[in-house]
Amino acid sequence: MADAPEQRKVFAPWLDTTQKPLIRFENVTKRFGDYTALDNLTLDIYEREFFALLGPSGCGKTTMLRLLAGFETPTSGRILIGGEDISHVPPNKRPVNMMFQSYALFPHMTVEKNIGFGLKQEGQSAEAINERVKEMLALVQLEPFAQRKPHQLSGGQRQRVALARSLAKRPTLLLLDEPLGALDKKLREKTQFELMTLQEKLGMTFMIVTHDQEEAMTMASRIAVMDKGVVMQLDTPSDIYEAPNSRYVADFIGNVNFIECTVISHNGQEYQLKDKQGNQFRLISEVQLETGSTIWLAVRPEKVIVSKEQPQGDVNAVQGIVWDIAYSGDTSTYHVRLPDGTTLKSEMANLRRVRNRPITWEDTVWLSWSLTAAVPLKR
Amino acid sequence: MQRQFDWGRFLLIAIPFLWLLIFFLLPFAIVVKISLSDTANALPPYVPTLNLSEGWSGITSFFSQLDLESFAWLLDDKIYFLSYLNSLKIAFISTLLTLLIGYPMAYGLAKAPQRWRTVLLMLVILPFWTSFLIRVYAWIGILKPEGLLNMGLMSIGLIDQPLAIINTPTAVYIGIVYSYLPFLVLPLYATLEKLDQTLIEAALDLGCSPIQAFWKVTFPLSLPGVVAGCFLVFIPAMGEFVIPDLLGGSDTIMIGKTLWSEFFGNRDWPVASAVAVVLLLSLVVPIVIFQRIQERQREAEA
Amino acid sequence: MNVSRFSWFNLTSLIIAFSFLYLPILLLILFSFNASKLVTVWGGFSTKWYVSLFQNEMFMTAAWVTLKVAVVSATLATILGTMAAIVLTRVGRFRGRLLFSGMVYSPLVMPEVITGLALLLLFVAIGLDRGYWTITLAHTTLTMCFVTVVVSSRLVSFDKSLEEAALDLGCTKLSAFFQVTFPIILPAIIAGWLLAFTLSLDDLVIASFTSGPGSTTLPMKIYSQVRLGLNPEINALSTLLILLVSVGVIIASLVSKRAEEQNV
Numbered sequence: 001m002a003d004a005p006e007q008r009k010v011f012a013p014w015l016d017t018t019q020k021p022l023i024r025f026e027n028v029t030k031r032f033g034d035y036t037a038l039d040n041l042t043l044d045i046y047e048r049e050f051f052a053l054l055g056p057s058g059c060g061k062t063t064m065l066r067l068l069a070g071f072e073t074p075t076s077g078r079i080l081i082g083g084e085d086i087s088h089v090p091p092n093k094r095p096v097n098m099m100f101q102s103y104a105l106f107p108h109m110t111v112e113k114n115i116g117f118g119l120k121q122e123g124q125s126a127e128a129i130n131e132r133v134k135e136m137l138a139l140v141q142l143e144p145f146a147q148r149k150p151h152q153l154s155g156g157q158r159q160r161v162a163l164a165r166s167l168a169k170r171p172t173l174l175l176l177d178e179p180l181g182a183l184d185k186k187l188r189e190k191t192q193f194e195l196m197t198l199q200e201k202l203g204m205t206f207m208i209v210t211h212d213q214e215e216a217m218t219m220a221s222r223i224a225v226m227d228k229g230v231v232m233q234l235d236t237p238s239d240i241y242e243a244p245n246s247r248y249v250a251d252f253i254g255n256v257n258f259i260e261c262t263v264i265s266h267n268g269q270e271y272q273l274k275d276k277q278g279n280q281f282r283l284i285s286e287v288q289l290e291t292g293s294t295i296w297l298a299v300r301p302e303k304v305i306v307s308k309e310q311p312q313g314d315v316n317a318v319q320g321i322v323w324d325i326a327y328s329g330d331t332s333t334y335h336v337r338l339p340d341g342t343t344l345k346s347e348m349a350n351l352r353r354v355r356n357r358p359i360t361w362e363d364t365v366w367l368s369w370s371l372t373a374a375v376p377l378k379r
Numbered sequence: 380m381q382r383q384f385d386w387g388r389f390l391l392i393a394i395p396f397l398w399l400l401i402f403f404l405l406p407f408a409i410v411v412k413i414s415l416s417d418t419a420n421a422l423p424p425y426v427p428t429l430n431l432s433e434g435w436s437g438i439t440s441f442f443s444q445l446d447l448e449s450f451a452w453l454l455d456d457k458i459y460f461l462s463y464l465n466s467l468k469i470a471f472i473s474t475l476l477t478l479l480i481g482y483p484m485a486y487g488l489a490k491a492p493q494r495w496r497t498v499l500l501m502l503v504i505l506p507f508w509t510s511f512l513i514r515v516y517a518w519i520g521i522l523k524p525e526g527l528l529n530m531g532l533m534s535i536g537l538i539d540q541p542l543a544i545i546n547t548p549t550a551v552y553i554g555i556v557y558s559y560l561p562f563l564v565l566p567l568y569a570t571l572e573k574l575d576q577t578l579i580e581a582a583l584d585l586g587c588s589p590i591q592a593f594w595k596v597t598f599p600l601s602l603p604g605v606v607a608g609c610f611l612v613f614i615p616a617m618g619e620f621v622i623p624d625l626l627g628g629s630d631t632i633m634i635g636k637t638l639w640s641e642f643f644g645n646r647d648w649p650v651a652s653a654v655a656v657v658l659l660l661s662l663v664v665p666i667v668i669f670q671r672i673q674e675r676q677r678e679a680e681a
Numbered sequence: 682m683n684v685s686r687f688s689w690f691n692l693t694s695l696i697i698a699f700s701f702l703y704l705p706i707l708l709l710i711l712f713s714f715n716a717s718k719l720v721t722v723w724g725g726f727s728t729k730w731y732v733s734l735f736q737n738e739m740f741m742t743a744a745w746v747t748l749k750v751a752v753v754s755a756t757l758a759t760i761l762g763t764m765a766a767i768v769l770t771r772v773g774r775f776r777g778r779l780l781f782s783g784m785v786y787s788p789l790v791m792p793e794v795i796t797g798l799a800l801l802l803l804f805v806a807i808g809l810d811r812g813y814w815t816i817t818l819a820h821t822t823l824t825m826c827f828v829t830v831v832v833s834s835r836l837v838s839f840d841k842s843l844e845e846a847a848l849d850l851g852c853t854k855l856s857a858f859f860q861v862t863f864p865i866i867l868p869a870i871i872a873g874w875l876l877a878f879t880l881s882l883d884d885l886v887i888a889s890f891t892s893g894p895g896s897t898t899l900p901m902k903i904y905s906q907v908r909l910g911l912n913p914e915i916n917a918l919s920t921l922l923i924l925l926v927s928v929g930v931i932i933a934s935l936v937s938k939r940a941e942e943q944n945v
Binding site for chain 2: 686687688690691692694695697698699701702703705706708709712761762764765767768772775777781783784785786787788790791792793794795796798799800802803805806818819821822825854855876879882883885886889890900903904907908911915919922923926927930931934938
């Protein structure tokens with residue numbers, strides 16, 4: 001596996017038109033009574049992807065997972081796995097396994113029996129089951145706990161049993177429903193990396209549902225940001241963060257400032273913009289913007305610099321008063337109120353131990369960002 | 380493959396459904412039918428009986444012979460009205476008395492230290508499992524004139540004549556409160572136990588005295604349990620037979636007892652059925668209210 | 682928790698309530714060992730009423746009938762009641778659901794005199810000879826509802842994803858039930874059976890309506906004796922029944938508590 005890191009760098013099957021998707025959602029709609037959980041969804045997922053569904057509760061991400069597992073059937077549309085329509089195949093006949101949010105470990109069975117449960121249903125021989133269970137126990141480092149019952153394990157151990165159980169049948173696709181939700185922060189971060197390593201090592205396709213954006217950003221090859229049954233944006237983590245396609249996505253992932261502007265004129269890729277107060281901004285963007293149209297500039301706070309002196313050079317700058325400072329150890333976020341009453345945020349790394357902050361409450365300061373820092377959003 | 384008829388699901392629903400239709404719903408239809416029949420010196424002791432061999436004329440003559448005579452009879456003889464009224468009174472008073480004893484008990488249980496609670500709860504449930512008849516019987520020995528209560532009271536000199544308790548409504552109250560206490564305590568305890576303790580702390584923090592906090596926070600929040608418990612006492616008490624029969628004597632008439640003697644004593648099946656229909660109708664309202672409350676409770680918890 | 686301390690008031694109310702609940706039973710047990718035939722006068726310790734009880738053939742026959750009815754009806758009721766509980770908690774919508782749930786919960790609050798009369802009239806109408814089987818059918822109908830309540834409350838608190846996990850790992854619905862659901866709800870099913878058993882053991886009113894000649898149950902026997910006045914043999918019999926049921930219930934609750942702790 002000497003070429004593994006390199007292979008990972010270029011892993012982008014969604015850009016390769018010759019690749020066939022492993023999973024395909026074709027115009028899938030799911031309604032529960034009057035409520036539309038998924039609205040005409042079309043989506044491809046490729047082999048060996050670590051695919052994340054991200055969104056607030058009720059956005060339809062869990063419904064997608066349950067459709068794939070077979071606990072729900074689509075109201076209309078088709079779901080294909082490996083080119084085969086599985087929309088009406090019962091869950092026990094699907095090459096898909098799920099790791100449940102609650103882990104759903106059978107309380108009356110030992111760890112060993114839990115992991116071997118799926119293999120036993122397949123009718124495998126006792127030796128084959130035994131061997132595979134041993135392998136899985138080693139994989140999740142739980143060999144000493146084979147004879148324990150779930151209630152005798154810690155949260156992290158239960159999570160690993162659940163993972164081992166869902167992997168034991170070598171599913172084509174593993175579904176993970178908020179797999180780390182029940183763990184504390186430290187353990188969650190550690191487990192994130194374990195999951196990623198495992199996925200790469202096994203060469204399997206994972207699909208994870210989460211409402212934690214950091215989790216999705218860290219682990220996923222691609223993220224689908226969902227809202228009200230619709231995929232708002234489907235992209236790699238960095239594209240989602242740096243090039244959001246809507247205010248919803250920009251706001252959902254990380255922190256952001258929005259400035260409503262009108263396009264005045266442009267010269268190639270450089271645009272002149274004006275906000276409601278008459279402040280003029282310049283923007284370099286590959287996105288085509290129509291002169292006279294209204295757009296929103298999205299600027300991430302860490303790309304906004306706060307300073308006492310007027311910044312020099314080719315930047316956008318506005319003046320305001322420091323309203324609040326949120327100190328969070330590694331960084332400080334300055335909330336600066338502009339003359340029109342709106343607030344812009346600037347996040348600065350605390351590179352030095354600063355007892356006497358050069359900038360403090362009620363100071364008049366300048367906020368500035370480069371011409372390429374902002375993203376223009378049409379919706 | 381797609382929409383196969385699910386036989387398993389069908390049988391799962393059909394078997395208990397059919398059982399209840401045949402052994403629960405159908406019998407009530409028959410009760411209603413017989414309440415409209417006339418008593419007769421025959422086997423079974425009522426006419427008409429449905430004769431399907433005569434075809435349509437059999438059915439029409441069957442229906443033409445049904446009448447409200449038994450119900451008219453209930454209105455004529457005031458014993459029925461009295462026993463109905465008396466049942467209502469006894470059920471109501473004993474429900475109140477049960478609440479009076481049950482509330483402090485449930486409250487004490489909910490506040491008892493955790494390590495005692497399982498045992499105490501067990502002690503509340505245990506009498507429920509032991510024979511109802513035996514527990515009522517036990518009171519005869521206590522309440523009768525030469526019984527243990529009178530002997531005790533006379534020996535310490537509180538009274539010099541035995542109190543007449545047995546064969547009075549008082550004995551019936553005691554019997555009902557005693558028998559149905561767990562029915563009230565259990566749902567009430569469940570409500571009180573779930574009550575968020577910090578709510579009371581908040582009330583105290585905001586200036587309530589402990590007694591005010593009880594009346595302004597604990598009690599209103601425990602009302603669903605109170606209502607459920609009261610219905611669980613009131614409804615069966617209305618139709619109670621064993622307690623008034625064994626403890627109430629011949630002077631305490633209740634509707635369940637009247638039905639029993641109409642059936643076993645007078646062998647008047649139509650009138651017994653009519654009494655049952657009236658009793659059922661009088662219970663429909665409380666039962667429906669009770670079901671509604673339970674349903675809402677279940678929804679709230681879901 | 683300081684404000685909600687267990688107070689003297691709480692302690693007193695518990696003591697009063699528990700004395701009220703238990704004194705009559707304790708007195709009954711005490712006087713079953715009374716040598717005197719006068720039930721309320723203590724005449725020294727004796728076990729002679731137990732001896733004469735076991736020599737009383739009437740009681741023994743009735744006890745045997747009661748036991749048979751209780752075992753068979755509790756078993757039938759457990760099967761039917763468990764099915765009904767699954768229908769109410771797992772099947773979802775179907776036509777007649779409202780009627781179904783109404784029928785399941787109504788017998789719980791229905792006065793026994795009405796249920797008894799109604800069932801008797803049914804048996805007469807369909808020409809079924811009254812006796813052992815009619816009592817059994819009647820008790821099954823009454824007690825299955827209690828089983829449903831006990832089992833469905835367990836099913837409601839049951840994590841549905843366990844069943845989904847079993848399906849996901851390759852089980853059919855039926856095998857998921859027997860491999861996962863059933864073992865986990867088994868304590869509730871056993872508790873339901875015990876409840877049905879004791880209710881059947883206990884019932885006077887419905888049995889009186891639905892029994893026939895030669896199928897007198899123990900409560901019916903006790904009732905007819907009690908109407909004649911106090912009887913020390915009844916005290917002895919009651920004591921035995923109370924002890925039997927208490928020991929059974931305590932063991933059952935300990936077992937189910939242990940099972941529950943393991944199944945959290």
